[in-house]
Amino acid sequence: MAYSMPHAQPVPNRDRLAVVLGIVATILLLTALLLMNRLESRYAFITLGAFVAVSAVFLAITYSKRPYIAFVFPAVVIYTMFVIFPAGAAFRYSLYNWTGLGPATDFIGFANYTEILRDAQFRGALWNNVQLFLAIFVIQNVIGLPIALALDTKLRGHEFYRSALFLPVIVSLVATAYIWQIILGPNIGMLNPLLEKIGQPDLQRDWLANTFLTFKLIWIVQAWQHIGVPIVIYLAGLQSVPTDLKDSARVDGANGWQVFKGVTFPMLAPAFTIVTISTFIGMFRAFDIPYVLGGPGGAPDGTTDVLSLVIYREAFGLGGIVGTQYRQGYAVAAGVVMFAFLIVAVSVQAVFLRRREVAM
Amino acid sequence: MTTGSIGVETIPQPQKRAGRSVKATLVRLVIHALLILAVIFALLPVVLAFLASFKSLFDFYDNPLGLPATWEWQNYTSVWREAHIASYARNSAIVTFISVPLIVMLSCLAGYGLTRYHFRFSRTIYLYFLAGLLIPIQLTILPSLLQMKALYLVNTHAGLITLYTALGLPFSVFLMAGFMNSMPGELAEAARLDGAGELRAFWDVVVPLTKPALATVAILNGVTIWNEFFLALILSPGTPTLQVGINNLRGYYSTEWGYIFAGVMVAALPVILAYILLTKQFIRGLTAGALKG
Known part of the structure; x- marks a missing residue:
């Protein structure tokens, strides 16, 4: 005691x-x-x-x-x-019309919030965050989970594979964004010369200034940096699946897919909950990669805009100079909306995923 | 289960007795091939950036796909001297190596106090810390900036250290409390009965036993703080950390990509080397970080 x-x-x-x-x-x-x-x-x-x-x-x-x-x-x-x-x-x-210089005095009630609800750039950015989350969610379950399953068989070199696949997680997001310039960048990117070399010059693009492609490439860069985490969490979850359970299912005549669907995946439910929620939070807070690859304006044409960039722009403008007059009250209100959205969405997911865990 | 058949464990395929071993070998080969492909995808960008940090500007355009024609070590020396990378590295090191011990110490003390003594508000205070996990930095950044201005801590190491420490606490307290809960309490008790004071018992008995958790907390916060960008960009543009510094490199050398990548490598390599040395601990620490939320 x-x-x-x-x-x-x-x-x-x-x-x-x-x-x-x-x-x-x-x-x-x-x-x-x-x-x-x-x-x-x-x-x-x-x-x-x-x-x-x-x-x-x-x-x-x-x-x-x-x-x-x-x-x-x-x-x-x-x-x-x-x-x-x-x-x-x-x-x-968030209740003030506040520039960030000196104390806030111009009380405007909920005007910032009503403006946010009507603000097209806020909605566009929110939708981009949703897309970013959905893309990473799909990638980590379609690519990450099978990798974890393969590594769980303890095949030769599994520790090396795991360590190598986890390495991008420790690379900072700013460095990640730079590192990907070497492949996608307009001046030094290797992708375009490579396409030239293999005789497909028609496929060459300015990858980082394409209203359709650039944001999709940001998904890939973000997934590259992030996927080690789901792999390791799924692996830890898989280690808690008792082997005899799988064996007995197999003896009963279940094939590999049936064993996965009936035994392994339900046992993975807690890991699935953790991975989904942590990815959700991470992707809604995303700032560094869009900032470095697309700039604070969400270039090209706001197609790479995310919530954190909107908040940053409203507070500090495009130049990022502290102390100039901006709409910091509005930026803070946007932060509050983001916070509220995160809390509601995460609780809904938690309840929903927990229920699924119990049901399975 | 024998090692030979483990390879087919999770592969969706009907179990046919005949030809199983041939099939199993084939399947294993395909799995290895796919995994190697994934590893190449994971490592290639880092390797390419590393090679690029040794290229001359001419090399970038003349020979975009190959190895550096001549290895320009000078990229590193120039960027280290001219572009103030040395001072950015110093800023990052100071901020990281002061914040992390502070977080470790404060969270260890708090975790111990919250779990080893059952007092009236221990549960409430624990939940109070947990609430912090949900607060995004985007919400607090502007009021924090104002606070830092009032305390004259904008553009100082102390300002960044203060905020990193405070922001690291909720999750670290959560981890430490979890670990302390699973630890037997009798040892500290015994030390106390032997006449050791509370702090003495804590320091001599509890701290050595919590080493694995302390390492997790230190690695997680160390990597997070070293790599942090948003807060450092806003609170401390005048004393840039490496992440802010390398972001500025693009303005400093508009097209000298060899220099830029040398700077990026200076920011990334310390963590990568530490990771190679302590792979297991890093994976454990950073995966624990994913629970944040």
């Missing part, structure tokens, strides 16, 4: 002091956060300093009786300050 302390103890005075200090520390932290967001640096620094001092005394008093507070406290404070608070502030900023 873990260490536990009854809550009611003697020495009530010290307890009471600790509670008071805890409350004071919380108030100081919140004040500091509010001051930070109003860009009032000096007061923010002062209150932050006071917060650190008060919480140090608070921790010193509570440490002997409730050591867990000291263990959890630093992580909770940093996480609250720099993740939770900005997330909360985002909701507030």
